[in-house]
Amino acid sequence: xxxxxxxxxxxxxxxxxxxxxxxxxxxxxxxxxxxxxxxxxxxxxxxxxxxxxxxxxxxxxxxxxxxxxxxxxxxxxxxxxxxxxxxxxxxxxxxxxxxxxxxxxxxxxxxxxxxxxxxxxxxxxxxxxxxxxxxxxxxxxxxxxxxxxxxxxxxxxxxxxxxxxxxxxxxxxxxxxxxxxxxxxxxxxxxxxxxxxxxxxxxxxxxxxxxxxxxxxxxxxxxxxxxxxxxxxxxxxxxxxxxxxxxxxxxxxxxxxxxxxxxxxxxxxxxxxxxxxxxxxxxxxxxxxxxxxxxxxxxxxxxxxxxxxxxxxxxxxxxxxxxxxxxxxxxxxxxxxxxxxxxxxxxxxxxxxxxxxxxxxxxxxxxxxxxxxxxxxxxxxxxxxxxxxxxxxxxxxxxxxxxxxxxxxxxxxxxxxxxxxxxxxxxxxxxxxxxxxxxxxxxxxxxxxxxxxxxxxxxxxxxxxxxxxxxxxxxxxxxxxxxxxxxxxxxxxxxxxxxxxxxxxxxx
Amino acid sequence: xxxxxxxxxxxxxxxxxxxxxxxxxxxxxxxxxxxxxxxxxxxxxxxxxxxxxxxxxxxxxxxxxxxxxxxxxxxxxxxxxxxxxxxxxxxxxxxxxxxxxxxxxxxxxxxxxxxxxxxxxxxxxxxxxxxxxxxxxxxxxxxxxxxxxxxxxxxxxxxxxxxxxxxxxxxxxxxxxxxxxxxxxxxx
Numbered sequence: 001x002x003x004x005x006x007x008x009x010x011x012x013x014x015x016x017x018x019x020x021x022x023x024x025x026x027x028x029x030x031x032x033x034x035x036x037x038x039x040x041x042x043x044x045x046x047x048x049x050x051x052x053x054x055x056x057x058x059x060x061x062x063x064x065x066x067x068x069x070x071x072x073x074x075x076x077x078x079x080x081x082x083x084x085x086x087x088x089x090x091x092x093x094x095x096x097x098x099x100x101x102x103x104x105x106x107x108x109x110x111x112x113x114x115x116x117x118x119x120x121x122x123x124x125x126x127x128x129x130x131x132x133x134x135x136x137x138x139x140x141x142x143x144x145x146x147x148x149x150x151x152x153x154x155x156x157x158x159x160x161x162x163x164x165x166x167x168x169x170x171x172x173x174x175x176x177x178x179x180x181x182x183x184x185x186x187x188x189x190x191x192x193x194x195x196x197x198x199x200x201x202x203x204x205x206x207x208x209x210x211x212x213x214x215x216x217x218x219x220x221x222x223x224x225x226x227x228x229x230x231x232x233x234x235x236x237x238x239x240x241x242x243x244x245x246x247x248x249x250x251x252x253x254x255x256x257x258x259x260x261x262x263x264x265x266x267x268x269x270x271x272x273x274x275x276x277x278x279x280x281x282x283x284x285x286x287x288x289x290x291x292x293x294x295x296x297x298x299x300x301x302x303x304x305x306x307x308x309x310x311x312x313x314x315x316x317x318x319x320x321x322x323x324x325x326x327x328x329x330x331x332x333x334x335x336x337x338x339x340x341x342x343x344x345x346x347x348x349x350x351x352x353x354x355x356x357x358x359x360x361x362x363x364x365x366x367x368x369x370x371x372x373x374x375x376x377x378x379x380x381x382x383x384x385x386x387x388x389x390x391x392x393x394x395x396x397x398x399x400x401x402x403x404x405x406x407x408x409x410x411x412x413x414x415x416x417x418x419x420x421x422x423x424x425x426x427x428x429x430x431x432x433x434x435x436x437x438x439x440x441x442x443x444x445x446x447x448x449x450x451x452x453x454x455x456x457x458x459x460x461x462x463x464x465x466x467x468x469x470x471x472x473x474x475x476x477x478x479x480x481x482x483x484x485x486x487x488x489x490x491x492x493x494x495x496x497x498x499x500x501x502x503x504x505x506x507x508x
Numbered sequence: 509x510x511x512x513x514x515x516x517x518x519x520x521x522x523x524x525x526x527x528x529x530x531x532x533x534x535x536x537x538x539x540x541x542x543x544x545x546x547x548x549x550x551x552x553x554x555x556x557x558x559x560x561x562x563x564x565x566x567x568x569x570x571x572x573x574x575x576x577x578x579x580x581x582x583x584x585x586x587x588x589x590x591x592x593x594x595x596x597x598x599x600x601x602x603x604x605x606x607x608x609x610x611x612x613x614x615x616x617x618x619x620x621x622x623x624x625x626x627x628x629x630x631x632x633x634x635x636x637x638x639x640x641x642x643x644x645x646x647x648x649x650x651x652x653x654x655x656x657x658x659x660x661x662x663x664x665x666x667x668x669x670x671x672x673x674x675x676x677x678x679x680x681x682x683x684x685x686x687x688x689x690x691x692x693x694x695x696x
Contacts, residue, residue: 052661053557053660053661054660054661057557057659057660057661178592178596184600184601185601186596186600186601187596188603188605189593189596189597189615189616189619190597190605190606190608190612190615190616191605192618194619195618195619195622198618198619198622198623199618199622202622202623202625202626205626205629206625206626206629209629209630209633210629212633213633213636217557217558217659220659221557221659221660223659224650224656224657224658224659224660225656225659225660227650227656228653228656228657231653231656232653260637260642260643260644261642261643261644261645261646261647262642263555263647263649263650263658264555264556264557264658264659265553265554265555265640266553266554266555266556266559266560266563266564266567266569267553267567267569267640268640268642269556269558269559269563270559270563270564270569270572271572271574271636271639271640272559272636272640273559274572274574274575274636275574275578275632275633275635275636278574278575278578278628278632279629279632279633282582282625282628282629282632283625283629285621285625286622286625289618289621289622289625293618296618493557493659494557494558494559495558497557497558497661498558498559498561502533502534503534503558503560503561504534504535504561505534505535505537505538505539505560505561505562505563505566506535506538506562
């Protein structure tokens with residue numbers, strides 16, 4: 001964070017060198033101006049009639065070059081401390097054994113797999129926003145796609161940890177992959193757990209490629225800005241003590257390496273756009289396949305409560321639902337903390353996401369009721385018993401928490417003022433995030449805890465290690481997201497510019 | 509038709525990369541591109557902070573073959589994935605699972621799909637980079653102070669000296685007539 005003296009910044013403003021990021025004015029009818037009900041009027045994707053391309057560059061690059069503000073490092077410090085719990089708990093688990101978790105003979109999957117499915121579900125909104133909304137030509141995706149993609153990667157990192165550490169003998173985790181070994185043993189490709197390994201690792205890789213590819217032009221913009229400052233003044237930028245280099249020099253080198261020499265050539269853009277569409281096209285079935293395969297882990301077993309064909313679509317809908325909630329949960333505070341972000345993420349964008357939450361909330365609500373219907377209609381006594389137990393048994397509190405958070409709380413979005421109020425959206429998004437964790441807990445633990453014979457009935461009680469590992473994964477997620485906000489372009493500048501009205505070559 | 513390439517040099521004796529012209533708006537650069545295309549140049553390019561809509565036609569660009577490459581590699585990835593699973597299940601480590609034949613293919617579909625997707629994604633990104641001649645560490649244009657605004661809000665046309673039709677005076681006049689706000693020589 002480079003400190004500009006107040007007088008300097010006033011002088012810069014007066015001379016026009018430092019443009020203020022456009023702050024939207026509040027209007028009681030249209031909020032920030034984006035809430036237009038007239039279908040013949042196209043709401044602005046970027047607010048401010050006079051917003052120029054340079055304003056977008058200045059705002060987005062400013063978050064990196066000037067730093068996010070005083071709140072950042074204290075928040076980061078706290079998040080990093082919480083994140084530190086995760087490796088400590090994992091180390092404790094490895095040197096002691098899975099007995100440190102509250103698992104027992106009956107409930108042999110609990111918080112570990114709940115956390116895995118929770119995080120992988122959150123990861124789905126990123127690819128959904130990037131890929132499906134891209135194919136559907138939903139231009140408003142440009143406001144949130146980069147942050148959502150980043151969130152995807154970090155959620156998948158958290159998700160991938162849990163199956164890796166739940167296997168008991170962690171040092172044998174390499175046997176999940178088809179690696180030649182001297183016992184000539186190969187994995188069982190007919191097992192859904194193995195499909196899961198391939199689905200999740202492919203998803204992580206492809207999401208990372210997609211994210212990186214989207215950032216190449218923005219890295220080039222950051223590189224060129226640093227290079228321009230250095231060209232004008234070789235000593236520009238703050239001194240970074242450990243590296244013994246100026247910040248601008250570091251940025252020119254780091255973003256220069258990441259930009260791969262991108263030079264905004266139209267012949268390159270042509271292939272870039274084609275590759276982007278291909279990636280979007282292939283990511284769409286991928287995102288649907290990943291959570292379907294995750295659901296196969298359950299659906300292909302013969303356990304009542306898991307053995308059901310509704311799982312793949314139900315899991316995918318739930319993932320989109322939970323993922324959008326997490327995007328809102330992160331971006332609504334970010335909108336307040338970063339100057340000028342309200343012009344990029346407008347109230348209309350938030351309203352659109354609130355509507356998606358309402359729709360996908362109905363889908364999961366439908367799935368919850370359909371499970372009960374099929375349990376009754378299928379006339380399988382064990383299946384019926386599992387569902388009666390789920391709603392009235394010892395885990396009824398978890399079940400009704402899930403219903404309250406996932407089915408009832410989104411109903412607020414029927415009311416326009418709720419859809420248009422960032423505070424209400426934030427509260428509902430938090431409820432949905434909690435509800436989605438409980439959904440996975442209910443599916444896993446309430447189905448497992450009572451098997452066919454009463455002698456096999458056990459309750460699951462989490463230990464402090466269970467709880468702190470999960471808390472640590474939340475800290476890891478937040479730490480990575482904060483680093484992303486500090487060092488990487490938070491918005492796809494080239495894509496935002498391309499959807500602005502003055503980008504059309506046929507406008508004079 | 510082959511003429512010996514003329515090598516242009518600056519007064520200081522440095523080889524010339526080409527001529528760079530700046531334009532203020534997407535519309536200006538679009539119409540200028542049409543003029544450069546009609547003048548018959550081949551080694552030239554339009555530089556813009558974002559892909560300008562329809563610039564492919566304005567530049568007379570042919571469609572990229574990238575999708576063919578990506579499709580072919582994606583499908584071969586799927587074939588490799590299926591073949592490997594089949595080999596493991598029937599030869600490498602033949603085990604009876606679910607009481608089904610060793611090579612029952614239905615269970616191989618998810619992994620086949622995932623490997624196909626993985627190959628497709630890598631070939632889309634790497635193919636795009638290779639076709640574009642990237643990554644590269646430096647480019648003559650990036651030494652130009654004016655050009656460093658291309659990622660911000662400026663639009664450029666660059667015509668390379670390697671183009672058969674290149675002549676410094678003519679190119680300069682063409683670009684100025686097409687509405688360039690500035691024209692400058694770029695050293696290699």
